[in-house]
Structures are given as structure tokens and as C-alpha cells.
Amino acid sequence: MILPQTNNLKSNVGMGGHSFAAVTWYSFFCTPDRISLFNKPVTFARWRLAPMDGDPAVDPGLDSFSLVFPLPYRVGFIATLAVWGWGLNLHCLYLFNVDVPQLIRYPGRASPQHIPHHGSTYRLAIALSALFALSVSLFWVCTWGIPERVVAFGWMPLTYLTALIATFVVPLRNLPSGGRRRFLATLRRVSVGGLAEPQDGKFGDILLADVLTSYAKVFGDLFITLCMFFSAEGSSTQRPDRNCGGTVLVPFIMGVPSLIRFRQCLIEYFRVRRAPYKESTGWGGQHLANALKYSTAFPVLITSAWQRSAEDPDSKAALHKAWLVAVLINSLYSFYWDVAKDWDMTLFSPKQDRESPTHPFGLRDRLVFRYPNLYYLVIGMDLMLRCTWSMKLNGRLDRFSDLEGGIFLIEFLEVFRRWVWIFFRVETEWLRNNSSGLGVDDILLGDYQGKDNEDD
Incomplete structure (x- = not known):
């Protein structure tokens, strides 16, 4: 094994030259002999602790952001953030009795003594955060x-x-497993476009699938990471090759x-x-309109x-104009659907509904979060x-x-x-199920106990 020069470690790593254990640790993890996982050996004649910018043999053209925060860690960071976000969703909605x-x-x-669902999610998020912090710190x-x-x-x-994925897949004694099993089962069903029946958790399937649409670019980054790593002479941490x-x-x-x-x-x-015709569900035209909304992404x-x-x-110019038209339609259609259909607001309803005295302008009669200005x-x-895409219309922001x-x-x-x-x-779905009867084609079952109720 090739050891780094002690004087370089002394000045740049802060080991002081007197800690043999520190030198051994650094040599074990941070020398070329360790770079052999996945059958991707990399060797250098001698490590140097000074940049070699401008040397075409070694300078991969990395920007400063990618040097500190390579693409694979960005994917892992957002995945970890998603778990924290779901925990906060559960926690805040729980505080508002949703x-x-x-x-x-x-x-x-099974009993109030068991850790709440958001508590289990936080435990998983803490474990994933520790894994991320350990890996990225060692990388730095x-x-x-x-x-x-x-x-x-x-x-x-x-x-x-790999460890991040294993945390979701492999049952670990100190982490709740029920929620992970349910998530993976739902993901398997949703990944092929499946949809549970209302009494089996249809809303959960829709919620997860909608969330996945917002992670589309993250999935693209994950593929690019793997593609670069397994390509000839490639590395997952080089400048992202988006082609x-x-x-x-x-x-x-x-x-x-x-x-x-x-x-x-x-x-x-x-x-x-x-199904037999019901006035509450109509002939299904709203579902076709929703399908049309998702098709505008293509x-x-x-x-x-x-x-x-x-x-x-x-x-290029003609395609850019076509792209502008397509992205404008997609953004405005999706925004309309968010407000009018997903959140049941009256902002785009006829004037008599929008300005009804029973609710704040453009909102609805019942508001779980109470403050109209928050909704606005x-x-x-x-x-x-x-409409973040509109940055491309400005020269500086486009760059x-x-x-x-x-x-x-x-x-x-x-x-x-x-x-x-x-x-x-979620607030809208809760109000649909707990106001004037049941929500559209949803059956409210109430709590029931299952084999996963104690570990997540």
C-alpha cells in the first residue's frame, strides 16, 4: 500500500505527524490501493495534495460545486430529505388532527404508548442522515x-x-420495518402503473405516484451516475455527462x-x-382530463x-419555441389542477362560487390550517x-x-x-371524507390493527 507523504498530511490534514493511527487510517481509506470496488481499479504514481488544474491528463473539467457535492451525493441527499419531509408531513398534519x-x-x-408514525419516520431519517454525513465526510x-x-x-x-438502498430493503433490528415494507409494496404496485382499490389504499398509491413525478429529474441523475460509473474509464464523480x-x-x-x-x-x-352510474362520479371525464394533464409532460x-x-x-430555434409552448401548457395546466382539483379551491370557479360569503375569496368553506393568507x-x-423554467428566458439566469x-x-x-x-x-382528502359524507368512490374504514402496527 502506498502511504501519503507525512509532511503533506501534517500541513493539509492536520495530523501533526505524531499520530501513527491517524496515518494508518488515512492510508487505509484514502490511497489508490483502496480504489478497487466494483472492479474499477484506479492508480496514480504519487498522490499530491495540490490541485492540478489545467493538466489535461488529470483535470476532468469539474466545476467547483461538483468537486464538493458530486452527483451521487446529491441524489442521496434529496432521498434523505424526502424521508424527513414525509415525517414532517405526518407530524404537522397529526398536530392538526388529520x-x-x-x-x-x-x-x-395498538396503544398510545407506541411511538407515533411520524416518530418512526424520524428514526429512519436520522439513520439515513448519519449514513450520508459519514460517507460524504469521509469523501471530503x-x-x-x-x-x-x-x-x-x-x-x-x-x-x-448501495447502503442507502439496503437500508430500505434489508430488515434492520433497530429501525422500524413495517413502514418500509408497506412503502416497498406500494412502490412495486405503483411502478407499473397499478392502483389499489379505494378500500385497500388507493389514495396512498396516488399520493406516492404524484410524488414520484417531482423526483423525475432525480431519477435521471441516478441513471446518469450509474451510466458514468460503468462506462469505460468513467467515474460517478466526474463532471455529469447528461448525454x-x-x-x-x-x-x-x-x-x-x-x-x-x-x-x-x-x-x-x-x-x-x-360501475353503475352515480351522479357524484359522473361518466369519468375528470379522470381523462387528469390523464391529459400528465400527458403534457411528454x-x-x-x-x-x-x-x-x-x-x-x-x-434549434424552432425546437426551443416548441419547447416553450409545451412547457407553458404543462405548467399552467398543472397549476390549475393543483388549485382547483387537488386542493378544491374556488379560485378558478364561477364568480358566484369564488366570491361566496361562506369562505375567503377563491378558497373554500373549510380550512384545516385556519389562516387564509397561508393558502394565498x-x-x-x-x-x-x-414556472422555474422561465429562468431560461433570461440570459443570465439561463446560464x-x-x-x-x-x-x-x-x-x-x-x-x-x-x-x-x-x-x-391530504387536507383536501380528509375534508372530503369527513364533511358531507364520503369522498368520491372512497370508503372510510377507520383504524384497524395489523401485524405491522407495533414496529412502525
Whole structure:
């Protein structure tokens, strides 16, 4: 094993030269001999603790953001953030007496002494956060922002992502397993566009599938990470190659979540058509309109992919205009659906409903969160975050949105928008089931006990 030079460690790592254990630890994890996982050996003649910018042999063209926060860690960070977000959703709604487990048909607790559902979710989030912090800290210690070392240690974040997935899949004694089993079962059903019956947790399937649409770019990043790592002479921590795998595969992966919801809407439509006619459900036209909404995501992805691969300036300009039309339709249609259908607001209703004296302007009669200004703020934020693409209309912001830091910020903002959306979507479903009768084609069962009720 090649040991780093002690004097370099002394000045840059702060070991002081007197700690043999520290040198041994650093040598074990942070020398070329350790870079051999996944059959991807990397060797250097000698480690240097100074950047080699401009050397074409070692400078991978990494931007400063990717040096500190490589693509695989961004994927893991957002995945961990999703667990924290779901815990906060459960906790806040619980404080407002909204029973989310009841809505998604998840078993209730056997007794008040058992840890609440949000508590179990927080425990999992803490474990995932510790795993992320440990891995990224070790990565920083081993690479020190030096481009060639960042590329060489591309195996490390892949190991972390493997451990992250294993945390969900492998039963661990100290972590609740019931919720993870339920999540994986729901994910398996949803991943092929399946949809449970109302009494079996249909709302949970819809909620998860909608959330997946906001993680479409994250799924694309995950594929790019794996594609770069397993390509010849590639590394998961080099500058992200967003054309890895060709111009079709990444847009297709990003379109899968919308395709899932599209199929679910068609399933709901055919269920309505097969059932006896009821005035409350109508003929199913709303489900077709919802399917149309998700289908508007496909032209956005297609025109964007064609635009990147086009070489002729005239073709690029025409495709850019087509993309603008497609993304405008998708954003405004989705915003309308968020407000009018998912949240049951009257903002887009006829004037007599919108200005009814029984509720604040544009809202509805019953508000769980009580403060009308909060709803107005969320509606405005939803519109703004639905239109982050408009940055491309400004020269300076367009350049920022193409940087890795800008791409990550846009992904984060979409995840944040969806997190806020969940509060009001669940609130709406709760009011539908607990106001004037049952919600549309939903049966309220109440709490029931199951084998998972004590461990999650």
C-alpha cells in the first residue's frame, strides 16, 4: 500500500505527524490501493495534495460545486430529505388532527404508548442522515477538492447509494420495518402503473405516484451516475455527462413517473365506466382530463431532448419555441389542477362560487390550517415554482440554470414544492371524507390493527 507523504498530511490534514493511527487510517481509506470496488481499479504514481488544474491528463473539467457535492451525493441527499419531509408531513398534519394513516389505509397504533408514525419516520431519517454525513465526510477527507482525487474516489458515493438502498430493503433490528415494507409494496404496485382499490389504499398509491413525478429529474441523475460509473474509464464523480446513454434514455426515465400517473388515471376512468352510474362520479371525464394533464409532460421532454441533439441553428430555434409552448401548457395546466382539483379551491370557479360569503375569496368553506393568507401564499408559491423554467428566458439566469448548482437548486425547489403540496392535498382528502359524507368512490374504514402496527 502506498502511504501519503507525512509532511503533506501534517500541513493539509492536520495530523501533526505524531499520530501513527491517524496515518494508518488515512492510508487505509484514502490511497489508490483502496480504489478497487466494483472492479474499477484506479492508480496514480504519487498522490499530491495540490490541485492540478489545467493538466489535461488529470483535470476532468469539474466545476467547483461538483468537486464538493458530486452527483451521487446529491441524489442521496434529496432521498434523505424526502424521508424527513414525509415525517414532517405526518407530524404537522397529526398536530392538526388529520389522520394520514387512516387516509392511506395504514394500520393504526395498538396503544398510545407506541411511538407515533411520524416518530418512526424520524428514526429512519436520522439513520439515513448519519449514513450520508459519514460517507460524504469521509469523501471530503480523502479528496480535499482535488479534481483527480474526486474522480478516483467515484466508488465511494456508489457504496453509499448501495447502503442507502439496503437500508430500505434489508430488515434492520433497530429501525422500524413495517413502514418500509408497506412503502416497498406500494412502490412495486405503483411502478407499473397499478392502483389499489379505494378500500385497500388507493389514495396512498396516488399520493406516492404524484410524488414520484417531482423526483423525475432525480431519477435521471441516478441513471446518469450509474451510466458514468460503468462506462469505460468513467467515474460517478466526474463532471455529469447528461448525454450518457444517448439522447433518448434519460428523457424516457424522467417521463416514467408521468406515464405511471397517466395509466392510473385511465384505470380510474375505466373503473367508473364499469360501475353503475352515480351522479357524484359522473361518466369519468375528470379522470381523462387528469390523464391529459400528465400527458403534457411528454412533449416537454421530447422537445428538450431534440433541442439538445440538434446541430442546425434554425432547428434549434424552432425546437426551443416548441419547447416553450409545451412547457407553458404543462405548467399552467398543472397549476390549475393543483388549485382547483387537488386542493378544491374556488379560485378558478364561477364568480358566484369564488366570491361566496361562506369562505375567503377563491378558497373554500373549510380550512384545516385556519389562516387564509397561508393558502394565498402557497398558491402563489406553487405558481412560481411551477414556472422555474422561465429562468431560461433570461440570459443570465439561463446560464445559471445550466450549471450543476443551478440544476440541483431547481430539483430541490421542485421537491420542496411537492412537500408543501402534500399538506393541502391530504387536507383536501380528509375534508372530503369527513364533511358531507364520503369522498368520491372512497370508503372510510377507520383504524384497524395489523401485524405491522407495533414496529412502525
